[in-house]
Amino acid sequence: MKRSLLAALSITVFSSTAFAAGGYTGPSATVPIVTTAAANQASDDTRVVLEGTIVKRLKKDQFEFKDSTGTITVEIKKKLWPEVAISDVTKVRLTGEIDRDWFDRKVDVKQIELTN
Template structure:
């Protein structure tokens, strides 16, 4: 009986996390709009969703890279498992989807999805 009760307590948690991972969410009044430029990301609050299009111009160290669009540059964090199968050069156009992370030294984008734009 206790196992069934425990399982019922965890079902809502898993359901909410699954819904959040699909990229949907509330878009009505009071919603945080998605940022689409580096300039916007540099001014955005922590955890603001972003969808940036531009180039990854260089690797800084580890999983940190410099990303550039027409409005500026920002540091991005791209985990190894987020890289697509094809190679990406500094001139390739990419779309990064993730969220702003506020760091002590400024802002960066924690990338959840990296897509090559053709």
């Protein structure tokens, strides 16, 4: 009796440990927003991937980003900037999420990449 209970308990513990170590690695059901026009209408925490140019600095870590559909404010922390200089004509891809509060909406950038 004790032996079968111990065996059943061991199987349960080891199988749950193996399952916890894995996880789903397939595609996501959510598709990120890819234009500033859509980003300006999106809800808080919506994932975005934008391609265009950073046209000017607004505040310390806030910038105006522009693509063919409009502009949006983006927040880019200093540690995210690449080692190369970026000007208002440099094409970039920004990955982040919408940060919306009562009066404004901006993109909290998590990654910045140079594009061709």
